[in-house]
Amino acid sequence: GENVEQHPSTLSVQEGDSAVIKCTYSDSASNYFPWYKQELGKRPQLIIDIRSNVGEKKDQRIAVTLNKTAKHFSLHITETQPEDSAVYFCASLTGGGNKLTFGTGTQLKVEL
Amino acid sequence: GAVVSQHPSRVICKSGTSVKIECRSLDFQATTMFWYRQFPKQSLMLMATSNEGSKATYEQGVEKDKFLINHASLTLSTLTVTSAHPEDSSFYICSAPDPGRYGYTFGSGTRLTVV
Numbered sequence: 639g640e641n642v643e644q645h646p647s648t649l650s651v652q653e654g655d656s657a658v659i660k661c662t663y664s665d666s667a668s669n670y671f672p673w674y675k676q677e678l679g680k681r682p683q684l685i686i687d688i689r690s691n692v693g694e695k696k697d698q699r700i701a702v703t704l705n706k707t708a709k710h711f712s713l714h715i716t717e718t719q720p721e722d723s724a725v726y727f728c729a730s731l732t733g734g735g736n737k738l739t740f741g742t743g744t745q746l747k748v749e750l
Numbered sequence: 751g752a753v754v755s756q757h758p759s760r761v762i763c764k765s766g767t768s769v770k771i772e773c774r775s776l777d778f779q780a781t782t783m784f785w786y787r788q789f790p791k792q793s794l795m796l797m798a799t800s801n802e803g804s805k806a807t808y809e810q811g812v813e814k815d816k817f818l819i820n821h822a823s824l825t826l827s828t829l830t831v832t833s834a835h836p837e838d839s840s841f842y843i844c845s846a847p848d849p850g851r852y853g854y855t856f857g858s859g860t861r862l863t864v865v
Binding site: 670672679680681682684687689727736737738739740741742743 | 795
């Protein structure tokens with residue numbers, strides 16, 4: 639089955655700096671890659687997603703890049719703010735099914 | 751957007767008892783519902799997939815007789831944790847394919863504590 643690895647597990651940045659989180663996947667048939675932000679005790683919130691026919695997508699301070707050849711995708715957050723502090727999960731959807739496989743998560747802390 | 755309502759949000763039960771968690775799709779029909787479990791500081795792990803009108807599909811290592819899933823209607827899926835034990839204490843979240851966009855919508859989660 640699909641395996642999604644996520645790095646780093648923790649990330650501390652200064653307010654205003656950029657944050658980058660990287661994920662790799664194993665199933666070449668995967669075709670959808672969402673990123674979720676989860677605050678403690680809350681449901682995951684979709685912040686951005688990308689489909690396999692696109693290499694990059696941007697939404698204000700958030701961007702995602704996808705390299706299908708290398709089977710990795712990254713989340714980029716620019717001009718970080720304290721409210722960006724949360725756990726971020728990447729995920730992949732295999733083309734052969736409809737199950738999301740989640741990465742292990744990254745605890746992002748934006749310090750003042 | 752599509753909303754999945756999950757109840758209860760928190761439940762504390764005694765060891766050996768059963769607990770039922772409900773997920774309802776509001777304003778849309780969810781033929782499929784995914785059930786996840788999330789232990790503290792860990793990722794979401796898929797437990798099972800329920801399909802309306804048919805048996806649920808369980809992931810490897812998940813006990814079917816312990817985690818009973820019922821998807822009797824197009825708007826309701828339930829997860830019953832039977833004979834709960836402290837190690838079943840976790841955050842349980844349901845999710846359904848979003849009919850309005852490519853992606854998924856999540857319930858608000860249930861924090862289960864077994865004492």
